[in-house]
Amino acid sequence: MNKEDWVDYFEAINGREPSAREVAEALAAGEFQNAAETDAEKSELVQESDQRVTEAAEAEPAQSSQLEQELAANQAKAQTESHQQVEQLKKKGKSYFVWFWEGLKRPEAQSSNSQLAYGLVTLALAALFLAAGLVNYINRIFTSIINMTIGGESFKINEPEAFSVVEDAVRTNFGLSKIIVVAVIVFIAYVIVTAVPALIHKFAAKSQEKVTFLWGKLIAYTPLLAVLNLLIFLLTFLTSNKLVVSSRYSYQIVSSFSSVGSDPFEGLSSVSHLIKEVPAIRSIQTVFIYLALLSVVSLAVLIVAFLANIKVSLGSLNNFYVRLLALLVFMLIIFFTTKSIAANLLGGLDGIKDSLTKLY
Known part of the structure; x- marks a missing residue:
């Protein structure tokens, strides 16, 4: 406290004013401070406070500037890395198309x-492409049946609710999910067919090269295979998705295609006879012929490349017998693949048949 406060306190306690000696003793004991000392301390505290505020104010822009620089550097680094990744993808994509075109x-x-x-x-x-072609072909056949117009009347107009149910059944059983399943089956078969020659060469010739390296050299013909299968897919769109027929053929058409699910051979035989009688569904036959021809060519590409890549002997078996055995393996792969695809597609037919059974 200052001197005035101490004097007031002394008078309140003792009921009199302090003497000069008592004032000096109190000052020496530190019971109060001179006004000059108090002002000096206050001034010093104010200066220290101002100095801290100034230092904080000066440090804040520096820290902010440093953070901004770090953020800018991180953003620039991220942009550079992103640009490099894009350039790498472009380069790989360009290299792939160059490789594809050369292989074609x-x-x-x-x-x-x-x-x-x-x-x-x-x-x-x-x-x-092959899976999409097969599924799309069947899808368009059934779509043409439910869109059939007989004597100016159609199933869609006469029974819209039933039409919607059947249409959903066709899309569900022969849609994207079916394409994916069939594509996986075909892809597995392709992988096995292309990998077998590499495995034979690796173990028969005792090559020092890795199987994956050999395998990569033996699939240079695949662009041609992809293009053929793409043509198969595109040709399926030539199948009409609408039928305009005479009323006398309506029952035959429905019963023929319905019998495919229960008895495929009898159903297909009935459909083939029906095609000859009903001009409106000849597009189905025409597209089927084109698809069959392209499928044979696609299979021929696989066989030629498969046998051409087998150039080794196995023990006492010369190259001729090795190729013969490999061809048998190839035929088994194709057989089981075809069987799996057929079972899957017939399962879709059963799904449509079940929907029709519930409907009627």
Whole structure:
């Protein structure tokens, strides 16, 4: 406290004013401070406070500037990395299309360069195109049946609710999910067929090269396979999705296609006879012929490349017998693949049949 406060306190306690000696003793004891000292301390405290505020104010822009610089550096780094990734993807994409085009122009059973990743991508595309073609062909056949117009009347107009149920059944059983399942089956078959020659070469010739490296050299022909399967898919759109027929054929058409699910051979035989009688559904036959021809060519590409890539002997078996055994393996792969696809597609027919049974 200051001197005035101490004097007031002394007078309140003792009831009199302090003497000069008592004032001096109290000052020496530190019971109060001179006004000059108090003002000096206050001034010092104010200066220290001002100095701290000034330092904080000066430090804040510096810290803010540092943070901004760090953020800018991080953003620049992220943009650079993103740009590099985009450029790498562009480069890989360009390299793939160059490889694809070269393989399409000059198909080879075996290439000097190993491009396993490109080959597998192309096999996946080929499998997807083939699966989409098969499923789309069947889908359009059934769509044409439910869109059939007989004597100016149609199922869609006369029974819209039933039409919607059947249409949903066709889309469900022969839609995207079916394409994916069939594509997986075909892709697995392609992988096995293309990998077998690499495995035979690896173990028969005791090659020092990795199986994956050999495999990548033996799939240079896959662009041709993918293009053929793409043509198969595109040709399916030539199948009409509407039928305009005479009333005398309506029952035959429905019963013929319905019998395919229960007895495929009898049903297909009935459909083939029906095609000859009903001009409106000849597009189904025409497209089927084109699809069959392209499928044979696609299969021939696989067989030629498969056998051409087997150039080794196994023990006492010369190359002729090795190729013969490999061909038997190839036929077994195709057999089980075809059987799996047929079972899957017939399952879709059963699904449509069940929907019709519930409807009627």
